[in-house]
Amino acid sequence: MTSNMVVQFIARRTVASIILLVVVMSAVFVADRNIGDPARMVLGDTGTEEDLLELRLRMGLEDPWLVQYGRFLAGMATFNFGETFRYGISKPFAHGGLPESRETLPIALDRLPATFVLTSVTIALSVLIALPLGIWAAVRPRTLGDRLVNVLSLAGVSIVEYWFALILILLFAVRLDWLPTSGYGTAAHVILPALALSLRPIGRITQIVRSAMLDEIAKPYVTAARGRGIPLSRIAAIHALKNASIPIVTTIGDETINVITGVIIIETVFGWPGIGALTVDALKIRDVPLIEATIFLLVLMVLCINLIVDLLYAVLNPRVKLG
Amino acid sequence: MAAEVAAGEERQARISGRDLVRALMREPMALLAVLFLFCLALAALFADWIAPYDPLMPNIFSGRLPPLSEAKGMTGDIQFHILGTDALGRDMLTRLLYGAQASVSVGVIAVAASGTIGTVLGLIAGYYGGRIETFIMRTVDGVMAVPSLLVALFVLFLIGGGLFNMILIFTFVRWVVYARLARGITLSYRESSFVEAARAIGARDSRIIFRHILPNMISPLLVLATLEVALLILAEAGLSFLGFGLQPPAPSWGLMVARGREYLREAWWMITFPGLAIFLTTLSLNLLANWLRTITDPLQRWRWLI
């Protein structure tokens, strides 16, 4: 496999991702025009007809549909979703005066570091726990230890994250008072949300590592390696893991995406100032530009992770067919 | 090497109902899961008869009572609340039983709908190939690339929550997993000798697809469907918690946890029991799927039967 092929492959996947992003965002655009007049939502019951018209002009709502769509697409290319008149505006739209507004993108971008921290800590924690656990279980199938790992990992997958989060708050923040109930800033703040979010990825990754390793260990090359006196632990950790890495990397990618959607709920529970909590807020106040900006960023993150996983395939498998 | 011998013997044998029961008895966790799901199904079906009290009627005499409390009912009778009551004085056990109805029906109906649609489209894509396959599978890739929960959240925000809308959106986002599985299996059978033979004797396409190919994917589909029910019950709980799913006063497990959150410090039972109900249900489904997968795989099955 040449580096040229890798570049081509990545280029092809990037184009596909961009097309998908445009399709999804277009759907969001169409949907958003159908939830009611955004200007009317800003004004609420107050405001005269002139106020409404002024605001509609300002928001570009009086332009033809196609112009609006073109502006939306151009905005996507430049990461600009217009201004919000609702989110974080202390002074509501006042009579006659110029409407107060804020750019949406800085609001959304401000939230990214918090989500990034939470997601990274969660995934790192999950992989560090799940990988050894899955391998350990796979080399001793049907023993007590294997069954225990199996049931525990299934329990991790079965738990309701926000419920577990609340139980954690109840135990460690309310009853024991060891950790803060919510907020952001110190390492102590990240522990409970990361713990709540990591149960599911730990469970899923453990399951996949275990079954992928079981499949590999049944293969003839493992038997042959054992016949050469190579310890099973070494075979598992070096020989089998390398070959089992494709489904494992796929699952880690999937789970990273799941965590990114999981933060929508968990950030809300812990008052974590990330993009997920912002999305829920934007939906609740029906703030169209902000909804578009947050969904854009979330989908963009997901597509980037998919792209990274595709890239890893090429690195991991000497025979990968890039197509 | 040894496993190959045991698996080789097993591959020749078709699994019988007696083997299934024998394997179930060997696996206490799977047995417990099946028993729990059976009881849950009964509870959901007969909630109207089993539930001790009214799930919706508030009771001013019995707000936020801890488990094992007694209180006066609205009609003056003495009510016993084994799992306590919620903020409006409604019996927790009663609401849990009705909540089972909501969770189970969302999960089961959406899985039945998405499973049927996805399987048929996957069979068509795999069997006919060509442009129709390209179209179906591109759509599948597209839907799969965007997280289901995000789509569900956005669409429910647009069209509003409620049982029917949830089933609708879950069907829309989840049919793709069945389509992908069904297509993969169909591809592996399309050129197989028994399909060739059926085609040679002039069997119609629909007969080949449904009589010859479909039966070979029943077990993996069953495993997938079981996992999906668990996934959708969790999704329902999450969306209802955020306020985009089922709407109050409907007794949904997710909503009950959401409500209980406000009384986290004072009334632990208000979130603990509904959360446990969701956990035990999804855990049972996952255990069952896990066991089903192993028992229907000839390469693994022998371990459970010896």
Place this chain on the structure above:
Amino acid sequence: MADLTTVSEGEARLVSARDLLRVSNLRVRFQTPHGDVDAVRGISFAVGREETVGILGESGSGKSVSVGAVMGLLDSPPAKIKGEIRYGGLDLVQAPIRETRRIHGDRIAMINQDAVTSLNPGLTVGYQVAELFRVHRPGTSRGDARRKAAELLDRVKIPSARDRLNSYPHEFSGGMSQRVMIAMAIALEPEILIADEPTTALDVTVQAQIMQLLAELREQTGMALILITHDLGVVAESVEKVLVMYAGQIVERGPTAEIIDRPAHPYTAGLLASVPRTEHKDRKLEAIKGAPPVMSAIPPGCAFHPRCGWCRAACRKDAPELTAIEKFRDSACHFATEVYRG
């Protein structure tokens, strides 16, 4: 290397002056969902220093399972192993894995049937060969291990060996893969080499090359060879002694030339009659009637009786013991002498 082998060699001499490996009454039983299955039903044999022994049998006769037991490849469950496999002072059946691991791949090495699947597709060939030194000779530096790996590939006649260290197995042909397997097997200069159908998966022309290579290497190193095969021709050309296995038991054994000349068991006679031979050009080929028994349903009495032309009432009831009919010739047949005399 002396420090690794002196003890076992010394003890081996106490057991017998010549025997390197002694298998006594080996039984392998597999647990399966439909009841237990006996794959190997009490076999005994010994392999001496520099000896070449062939184990001949159809698939399912238990020959591969027997060497699997020797190499410690049978997991429990589902396998239950009884009997003794003595190498040096060690019983490979009972000894803990950390001790047998030092023997396998080092003192006793094995070549598998399908070289292509026996190589790890995800690791370079150089890594897999060098790993042997790193595992069995701790302290070998990375560079040394690689250098030795290159020498080995050269020794098994892989062209431009040094460059191919970084190749992955899928870049090798079946014959080249088998050469890599042989390189790994002889890497630590084993005393016994077990070759389990080493050429079955290969093209006919490549088969001859591989057998030739094995013969040369054996000549150079003086290692003992246990050759598992279903191919009478291969046996005739490459081993001095042969064990014929049927349904998990040894039915006949003796020097190869003598057995081919005068079989003392109807099964061996049947095998010989089904193979074309140059010295009897006008003889008609005859297949053995029926099929070998499945492991879960071995016939009572002599396991071969349903397929045997010599079958009498006694054969259906009593299983014949392996008994000597002449010096170095054993047969497990009620009519061994009659078959032997023709």
